[in-house]
Amino acid sequence: MPACPASSSQARPFGFRKLLFFGLLPLLALPARAQHTAAPRDTSFTAHSAYQKAKKQHPTISIARPPVPRGVRAHTNLTYCTPGSRSLQLDVFQPKTKRRQQLPAVLLIHGGGWRSGDRSQHVPMAQQLAGRGFVAVTAEYRLSTEAAYPAAVQDLKAAIRWMRANASHYAIDTSRIAVWGFSAGGQLAALVGSTNGNPLFEAGPCNRSFSSSAQAIVDVDGILAFIHPESGEGNDSKSTSAATYWFGSNKLTRPDLWQQASALTYAGAATPPILFLNSGVDRMHAGRDDMMRQLTALGIYTEVHSFPEAPHPFPLFNPWFEPTLNYTVDFLHKVLPQR
Template structure:
């Protein structure tokens, strides 16, 4: 067998071929809250699952279709809102799972508790890499923001005060969505301004894929989650990986940003460089790091309650100053 053929086969098996990888199909259930608990409680015996019950002063409107895609597929979201009809800020919540696993139910507990504190929270589906490659997820979630704005009156939402929140891969997406406000290249609806957000909340989501702090894109043993999402390795198409990095787009139009981080440093790659740009433009940001906390800190006590408090405090500061 020739050396060239060996190299080609090697590239194919580790997911770094020159040809684009397509969606893998099927459903990836590798990431779950229960699985994370089983893994982390070995190292953190004090771990407790955040209480999942819906607060009494919150109502949930489930399974609202916000986008239809080919073959009759519907993308849906759930709305959690306080029972009073006072006009309130809204938060789009994006689940994690490496751009290929997870589902919107992972955000239900946090969504309910934030709604109890006076926000309308929205948990949304988006297409994962098993179904569609980058930038489909970005297009989907910007469409969800546009849906929120169009339906603001139905849910007593102040359309001038929309935030995007995400965990892990969802945090990466939240930051990318917020830094591309008004950019038609990232909005397939044709009306980019309708998907603008006024605040970003990034829970352990990376800001830059190609960065000294990033661990994404190592295909040496198996195809990485990010390679599956982009469809190319970062060496084959580095420009694509840079385009999908929020750090590439951060600038004067970026909204105030909150970073909540675990002790896993690679999960916030590019954060300090991102904040440096915000500082250049006088844009407000906050950083809170939970020492010795696992990546999935937001699902568990003793970190869930302070996570909730940090988000609430940040949004009250940001949105009260925009009145």
């Protein structure tokens, strides 16, 4: 995909970034909690609102609503964890299985700038994945209007623990669980998967005897680094940015939080294979190339496919829904092979 040069206001010399990162390492070892005040739920990002915006430049697109594959069963509104009095729910889409068969599973994470969106946006993708032989789970998580970072990360790790705790009921192979996310969900998927075993993001009593580790990551237009020359996150010049709201502090005041939430920070030998699917909006994959270089040097498989003509919410729309599905399935079959 053609790369756009970073603007002079975003670019920083490599030495500056290296100094900043290593200066922050002691802070990254500490569990961070941002100040936050609850606000009403933000419902501004929906498949319909994204469609209305995107069709101005792409008049032939349509919202993807393919027929549900035969044999797929839905188990909806299941509570996977209750932090405080909050009941967090998920939906499971399960294909028809043979007796004692165990299938790979995928946790799908919606986008919306960490403050909007909901799990229903990826029900079509979950249904199609189930039709291809995966147990697909769409989970809600606490948005920034309800709880600041790192609550969302902790919630999603709890969802993976729930999947393992209930594996026998839904025919899940606990050794083959992937995380898939779009936009903010892609950032969260990459962070969840790259912090396997990291106690910083484990919280609450829900199914703590089970692992929250993921064996593969699919990042669909989610950034990998917040403080990075390619990143457009944190521009508060006109209003408080979505990332600033999620962290509860801007990147100048609390750069440790912004670095701590970047999957690139944790790229290493324990990172699972990762697939990047990207639109033509370059800032939505900030840090991707750096992460790929680091993982490739360690012998960890990475793959990237780009749709240069596509708008940011491309996985919600035809004609990009089906290739997104196909790339996802091909990748997962490659890195989570049948046993």
